[in-house]
Amino acid sequence: MDYDKLLNLGMELGRRLMASGAEIYRVEESVQRLLSAYGLEPQVFAIPNCLLVSVTTPQGNPITSMCRIPSHGTDIELLERCNQLCRQLCQNPLPVEEARRLVGELPQGRRFSPKILLLGYGMTTAFFSLFFGGGMQDGLCALICGLVVGSSILFAQRLTGSNVFFRTVVNAALASALATLLVKMGLGSNLEAITIGTLMVLVPGMALTNAMREIMAGDIFSGLHHTAEVLLVATAIALGTAVPMLLSRHL
């Protein structure tokens, strides 16, 4: 049996899982089960930006592979596909080449076009501003804000950089400034509802739930990592929103 190839197979699946925003225990468990299904006894260790897999061949040679995981968003479709493939391979271990090909095909799942994603952002912000007590006009304002913030998230990543903190500050400032502007122009009336509705797409809800799940699952390190991320992003939102607010007060 080709142990290098098997290790690469496990590594690839783990990497895809991590990139889809899966919890750490899910990544570790999936890689563990997959390699166990091929008769290995792997050691798997993952933290939010690193994945380590190690196996020992029957001859006693240890082989280890390490992969650094870049910052990523959430892709539930990819997560579901990985999960399904993993379960399938665990029940019925295909030849390594075949399995490798299937893992390679994972990212080719269905994906929404940027237009639909933008619509998603707009819908979220518009309905959240209604949810927070805004009127129909405020919803319309929030829709505009959401489209702008959404396009900033989707298309302007090169300008705002890869730093989560800075990116969130810029986006929150953009949302707040636009909301203030629209209210000053007289289109909306409830500034709070518009701003909060727009901020909901930036709020780190996903990191918050993941952090707690990981702490409860015993992955204290990853849990703390995500908790720190939540606090950082929340601070960034507050900072970014404060800037236009202060400016509008003194202008």
Added chain:
Amino acid sequence: MNLLDYVLPCLWAFLACVGFGLVFNIQGVGVLICGLGAGLGWLVYLVCVNFLTGDIFSAFVAAMAIGVYSEIMARIRRCPVTGYLQVALLPLVPGAGIYYTMRYCVEGETQLFLSTLLHTFGFAAALSIGAMLTSSVLRALLPKLRLGRE
């Protein structure tokens, strides 16, 4: 409080979370399931706030309801629970809390700032513990009930 005060916010929560499901690339019926979870969670929260005391406790109860709902849906559809839980919890995530905390801080209202900050933390903690508790309990119970694994 009349019926519309219950139905409308839940409808907005449903639609908003369907939108957010698109952003998370949830395909097919999954996106509607997430939205329904969000609406359900908010309904539980509203009922709790009105008939029981304390919004932090209500958030805890609502998060538990969402947790149970998501775990059941995940098992029916044989999908990871992650997506459903994250999107359905969104209306409860204290976005407004963060906003008001910051505003009081900017305005120099130290007392209000501190109390809002602590309240936001409490709310977030209640949410995560509520959702987590149901996940852990169901994880321990379901295999024994032979309802299949996720």
